[in-house]
Amino acid sequence: MTRFCSRATPNASFLDMDVLAAIRKLLDDNNVIYKCWTHKECSTSEEGAAIRGTEVMSGAKALVFRSNGKFAMLVIAGDKKVDMKMLKFVLKADSLSLATPEEALQVTHCTIGSIPPFGNLFGIPVYVDKSLYRNERINFNAGRHDTSIQMGIEDWERVVQPKIISVAQ
Numbered sequence: 001m002t003r004f005c006s007r008a009t010p011n012a013s014f015l016d017m018d019v020l021a022a023i024r025k026l027l028d029d030n031n032v033i034y035k036c037w038t039h040k041e042c043s044t045s046e047e048g049a050a051i052r053g054t055e056v057m058s059g060a061k062a063l064v065f066r067s068n069g070k071f072a073m074l075v076i077a078g079d080k081k082v083d084m085k086m087l088k089f090v091l092k093a094d095s096l097s098l099a100t101p102e103e104a105l106q107v108t109h110c111t112i113g114s115i116p117p118f119g120n121l122f123g124i125p126v127y128v129d130k131s132l133y134r135n136e137r138i139n140f141n142a143g144r145h146d147t148s149i150q151m152g153i154e155d156w157e158r159v160v161q162p163k164i165i166s167v168a169q
Helices: 014-029 045-052 084-091 101-108 130-134 153-160
Strands: 034-038 060-067 070-077 096-098 126-129 137-141 147-152 163-165
Touching: 014 147, 014 153, 045 137, 045 147, 060 084, 060 101, 060 137, 070 130, 084 096, 126 130, 126 153, 130 163, 137 153, 147 153
Parallel strands: 070 126, 126 163
Antiparallel strands: 034 147, 060 070, 060 096, 137 147
């Protein structure tokens, strides 16, 4: 059963609400069962897990990268870090860096720590590290620091269609 998120808090920006609405529409249009709720603001995987009462490894951490002048998203389990050399090798990139906070905002309309794992909504390719598949259900901030979604990993994969890679350490 789908549970809808609460209405926006007074400090929520218009762009944040657009992203949240886009996620909900994408999930609803694809008949995905998910849980969505508001909570105290959080920005890190560890904070999110503590607030949600979930394991850090179930967090779907969405990172935006710039490679050869283009942007891409990597989704990795919240308890893992990215091996940048391996990611550069896997992507066959001449250059690779994390997007700056300003670039991430421009590409995703979200601030760092609230970026959801739906690069397809932003028109950028999505890669997922195989470490995320240790979970049957994943959790993530949904375009806002005070709103989370929990959903099945198989539903997420079906809706996003990421390329599965191995770059976690």
